[in-house]
Amino acid sequence: MNRKVIIYFTVYFFHVTSSVLSGHAQKDSADGFKRLQYPPGLMNGNFGVSVGYIHYNFTNFQLEPGFTVGAIKIPPVGVRVNLIGHQFNKYLSANIHYLRPVGWVEYQNVNGDNENHTVWMNIAGLTLKTQLPLSRKFSWYGEAGLGIVTRKGFKINNDWAVKNTSYATGFMETGLRFRLNNKWDLIAGLSYTPKNKKEKQPATYFYSSGFTYNMRPLSVEKLSDKKKAEYKFPRNTLQIGIATNSLGYGANNFASKKSPIPFFWGGDAELRNGVSLHYHRNIFHAKKVFSFDWGVSAGVWNTRLQKQTFFTLSAFPILRFNIFHTPSADYYFYYSIAGPTYISKTVLDNEQTGRHFTFQDLLGIGSFIGKDRKINAELNIGHFSNGNIFPYNGGVKVPLTFCLGYTF
Known part of the structure; x- marks a missing residue:
């Protein structure tokens, strides 16, 4: 599954690249504005960052048999980066994102060793998002699609205490968007990734707020000003x-x-x-x-x-x-x-x-x-x-x- 996901991500990236280069050459000859207008691969695109409270209930359950822990530290701050998105129309867009905690989970004093052992965890996503206007400025959005959960565990005396894992799952988010202007949006949302008992991975909840920058087509007036x-x-x-x-x-x-x-x-x-x-x-x-x-x-x-x-x-x-x-x-x-x-x-x-x-x-x-x-x-x-x-x-x-x- 990992290889397939990588292929999907890479194909998307090179699709955008090729459309940028080919479409942009047509733009150059079409209207004389050359590189002043967003090229087709970026036009109506967006990116953004959200920061907030991340919660996943790491416990003794993640430990392999024969291991005990003195304490577990779970840092509460997480960040989501929307690497690239595209707005197809007023109601539908697609996004590639990356979600992780700012600090890693720590298992402390495992089997009385008086040491700290980190567990790394992140979620990559490829999703579709729909939005419905509530007023001139506010809209509701719902997002769902593919999530890839990756966890790096740790060994003690060459035996796995918390195992590595990487698997595909679902990813969902809902929230509100406030439109500041044609370029900037403010967002607040809650995302959810379900638990996986087989992989001993808890569910992940992320309560966040942040911004989105939208690459809307530039007006002829702005293009003319830039050209001068x-x-x-x-x-x-x-x-x-x-x-x-x-x-x-x-x-x-x-x-x-x-x-x-x-x-x-x-x-x-x-x-x-x-x-x-x-x-x-x-x-x-x-x-x-x-x-x-x-x-x-x-x-x-x-x-x-x-x-x-x-x-x-x-x-x-x-x-x-x-x-x-x-x-x-x-x-x-x-x-x-x-x-x-x-x-x-x-x-x-x-x-x-x-x-x-x-x-x-x-x-x-x-x-x-x-x-x-x-x-x-x-x-x-x-x-x-x-x-x-x-x-x-x-x-x-x-x-x-x-x-x-x-x-x-």
Whole structure:
């Protein structure tokens, strides 16, 4: 079932990508607005985040025979990220989402060992959502579809105390939506995933509130205003990147651990060095600050401890934010998250990273240089992990990577 679900998710992602690229080319020639309008794959799309109270009743029942626990800590805060959605009409939409607790469940003092053992759990979903207007601003929504529950347990003395599991189930949510304006909605809802006695997994309830950002078609007036701006957004970028740990992992560790609010990920397997090739295509940009690219990349990497060599192939979105514009250069930072990736090895420096399907994340700063912005330079850190859609998810830490590129 996991492989089928991964195929569904990947096919959806590449369907959106291909429709963006093909549809956008038609848009360019049709009305002259080029990359100013949302392309077909993103138009009427949405994304959002909800935060709230998560409840699942982990007890002694999840323990295998022969194990007892002194106490169980269940952190109450959870987060749901709607990675991508599409509004088909006034009443029906589809969503891909990811739901997890902020902190993991802890089994404390198991069999008197005076240690804490974490149980990781998350739910990925592919759902349909319907909504009915209650007034000009308020509407009710109901959501249902496929949920994939993944749990990583723990062993004591090489015996399973809480087992790993991953299985398909149902996912349901209901709630209220308040429309702030054409772009922003506020939502409040309750989601439910049923228990599974066979897998010893309790039901999950999530009471939350959050926001949704809607990518509605832009008006001709807004497109005309954006077209008058003189800022440059290169259409295609080709890069080569050199990664090295010669400067350590300070940037990675700050972003994932030492920052007051972590904003990136680390990894149990650390890379020594690597070489990668990247191609980015810009498909949408705002008037001055924001732009959205699709990218593909191939990389060859070496691990820090055992000097294992492996390769990756990735497709990924890029959210770029221009900070400064000058006559000679533009300076930006960017974030790329959840790019579907093939990784050639799954055990790196004795760390179990999952399966061959994983995700790539990037965080960096850069510049387009020159009057015509033909030269590109970037500095980034990276991360590979499967987002806990599989029980094993050690993660791969990619150190500082220096990229040099050419735009056309």
